[in-house]
Amino acid sequence: MPDQSDDIIRQYYEDVPLDEDYLLQVPEIVMMDDESLVDEPEIEVSSEMAFRKSKKTLEGDVLVVGAGISGMQAALDIADKGYRVIMIEKSATIGGNMVKLDKTFPTNDCSICTSAPKMVEVARHRNIKLITYANLSKLEGEPGNFKARIFRKSKYVDPDKCTGCGDCVPVCPVEVINPFEEKLAKRKAIYIEFPQAVPIVYTIDYDACVGCGSCERFCEPDAISFLEKSEDIEVSVGSVIIATGYELFEPLEMRREYGYGKYPNVITAMQFERLLSSFGPTDGKMKRPSDGEKPKSIAWIQCVGSRSKQLGFPYCSRVCCMYATKEASIAKELEPGMNVSVFYMDLRAYGKDFQQYYDKAKKMGVEYIRSRPSSVYQNDDGSITIRYMDTHTREVAEKTVDMLVLSTAIMPSKENKRLAEALGIEIDDSGFFQVKSIMTDPIMTTRDGVFLAGCNQGPKDIPDSVSMASGAAAKAVAPIIDRVKVIPTPDPPQKQVVGEKPRIGVFVCHCGKNIHSFLDTEEVARYSETIPGVVYAKDIMFACSEDTQKDIRQNIDALNLNRVIIAACSPITHGGLFEDTLVEAGLNKYLFEFVNIRQHCSWVHSHNKVTATQKAKDLVRMSIEKAKLLEPLSQEEVDVTTGVLIIGGGLAGMRAALALADMKIPAYIIEKDSELGGQLRHLHTLFPSDIKASEIIQPIIQQVEASEYITVYKNTTLENIEGYIGNFKATINSPDGEIEIDYGTTIIASGFGEIDMTGKYGYGQSQKIMTQTELEGRILKNDLPNPKKIVMINCAGAMDKERPYCCRIGCGVSIKNAKLLKEKFPNSDIYILYRDIRVFGKDEEEYFAKVIEDGHIKIVRYSHEEQPNVVIDDDGNLTVKVRDQVYNEDITIPTDLLVLTAQTEGDPSAHKLVEMFKIPIGPGNFFIEAHAKIKPLDFATGGVYFCGSAHFPKNLADTIAQAEGAASRAAIPILKGKITLEGITALVDDARCVGCGLCVDACPYSAIELTDEGKALVNEALCKGCGLCNATCRSGAIQQKGFNDHQILAMIKSAMFEVI
Amino acid sequence: MTQENEAKDEWEPKIIGFLCNWCSYTGADLAGTSRLQYPPNIRIIKVMCSGRVNPQFILKAFQEGADGILVSGCHPGDCHYIEGNYHARRKLTLLMDLLDYMGVDSKRFQMSWVSASEGQKFAEVVTTFTNQIKEMGPQTKLRGVK
């Protein structure tokens, strides 16, 4: 075979043209020197200095810098534990980059819908002091005793007076480019960034303002004050979390050959997100910038600014493949006739459900072109022609599209350099913050007491950022654990509503376009108002936004509403938010009904507006009828038992235990093997470094065994679980017999392993065939014969019908082991047969490129349809036959050692846990989290959390971040010390009860007993509110609160009502 | 097409669906999130557990004029309240006999198990059931009976 793969790989990374005549148009490449990447940002408006107020001081426990999704998660995790958070954000609103996105992969959840509730929660949390439009200028002191200097710029608007009405905007004469809209639109000098901004306070852009005073004259509440001064604030805290996020690469200087900035119809992916967003500049319509026409074809070019040292950044940005897949499939969904294509190098669908998402996009008709685009040009009609070399056919071709989207890289924030100086921490070669150790301490900076979360130390997707943020919260709480916690202030007094006539308020949410495009929300609101009992009904843009929350509270107050109905999305995700809104307005939270007109209506009947509207009206009416019968319910509080049970003593379980120990919380690790360490015990070195696995795992095992807070049970299995969040009782089977443990919360870290490869690729038929893990064991024991030709087959058993997912770690493992083998056997030839090289994130790409180059490893791409074939002859000789996708030819390799990069799956013990804890499990025995993006470590079942490869295979850094994150989640109820029980429980009417005892038998929780008087009695602490007793009772004496017979019958009756 | 058939085509059945909060309601959410399309005839009533569904609700709904009724809960063994769906299954299977005895085709009443990750299944169940009820025509036996 021609030995050209080295060249191919080099060309990948050096960006040299593949053929002389291929690059017909030499791109204009402007090389930037490194310094220009981190040029000095402007942080303060110098003219403002004169207005500075005298110093103000603030006290808190933890300072969180940056209020994107990571910062918010970290702040909430700390505040929920009872500590005080001071949170600063440089923009006028919180929310970060996530709120700019239209939807998130791989579930296509609406991005603002998942982040807005968090924003509202942060702003309303009693333990969080939020300071927006502020920067950190200095950090002094040490862990436990830091002093930070904060400069808060004046917004020239009084936050207490501003109602967010926006009357000031039309009268402002100044227009400037709007950075929030990625330069696609303009805004005025007085602005809010987006309608759901938090806090909902307008800001005057001092640099743009001409001082005409129009806004001041038009502002009814007199909120505008040009005398409002900036502040110098000194805050004292015990620890600091930096969650300042990232910036996106702008292909203006480097990668200019793709025409961004020159041709109007070439836009970045983030700009495309804004075009899709319902509150974006086009109200969610896909329009191309040059003429506002709807494009009939769109293409994406991947890796713009990523994976190239010369033309951007050497690392893979980790998220671009999936966000482009998301954008392309949304485009296709909105316009099925549209021609949608993605120009890519490797499609890195490495995460949980990513591969399935990618497969689905392909099925929808998104065309993926494996290629190297060289340049683009614009045609007279504004369309864009892309010149590229198809890396399958190796032919140069052109494709013309109406609009071109560039998938630009995640890059370090330009402010990092200044901030690192202010914080006294270091930055790495690319300009990201330097972590203490990528292998063992991915959350710590180079300064003690200062922690990192999110993308400021490398690209990450949302769930990884959120996990890391929780991890940072655990770390940050450790130094202040002995401080006195905040005693929560009681809720505002509840209005008396019993005996009053129902006065119902109905709020119908547009959810941007999500509901409004598919059903007539105004009509639903108008109709609701005609129903007796309803005193107010209105349709609103976003029910969950801060301004609407305010509006709802005001209406409850002004109109004396005593029942509230929200017709919007799902109570599962948003119920709690609105219940809080009621409580703040002095209403009992059970005087609330949530109508799901999105998931259960607009999204599932999107082709018929008339029937969808009709159904929405019916659903709202049914809830109104139920609401009339709602009664306020009270909730009891119970104490929480301290201690966390951790299932699994691998890296994840041990790091979770250590993080808990740092918070002085006892942890009980149960491990089924005779030793701690899990998978790492069997590995030699760890990707992407050359550190020995034992060097990492041994010190951790020692720490765990030495900790006074951690108890380890080896050779032990979990037999039974009783109880619920706050008070669990585990029965474990240990060598010392059965032991019972009382504890508060559970972390599942049951890990994963390679699948059984028997019968695949000749596995089991020859000594020369082994899996990667077996190979590492052999290397550890030094018992490999000297192989001349080594073949590795990646994705063995992966991405097929049975296991449709990518194993996430196999590519990295194969490269690392290829390097190991090359070092051991320098004269060997090593081939890696791969489908896509999925080394993602920082350092990995670099490591991969170096190994391939230095080791002269040959890489051969094969396709799923044409799998490598392993032939074993009678003498036991091995031959691997494979069709090379790049050169389109068959290759035969006589092989001495065949290593299979086996697919992985969750530990088989997972199924037992599913039953015990009532938690869901998905493909490959991996558990399913409560929310793929914002609750990656939680289960829907309270008090049970998980981390590590039980969630999905992952590398060291991600595992540790998750483990520490899970520790933070599990610590919340324990540090709080109390749990509030549900109000939905069963209630017995003694007068009706005949004492038959059927309910006693029906109750799965033994919460009901018969009293001496022969009446049923419910124990509220044990009752879970399932309603089984209610369905069993013959005399209607026992009723489930919130779902009693009358309430449900009222809904049934109302469902049948004919509306004309 | 005969006139009768045309009339049948225009007539839209009314269907009530009782979904348990933990599995089927969330499964229905997933059907929405995945933008699966199904007929709009179903009106969902959320209950905490399928075991909460009292046979009285079914009879009442038929009296009020429902043409079909669906009860959906977690898969056997998966009930959030351990055994609620077993209660439901036992009780409501008996109800089917009663319905037949009363002259209501028990096919108008269906139980299904849909988990939180089965959006696709939820859409399928609703589609098949709605079509089946459409075929059967309006339920008149119990409608209006006091």
Ligand code: FES
């Ligand atoms: S909770 Fe779903 S059936 Fe019981």
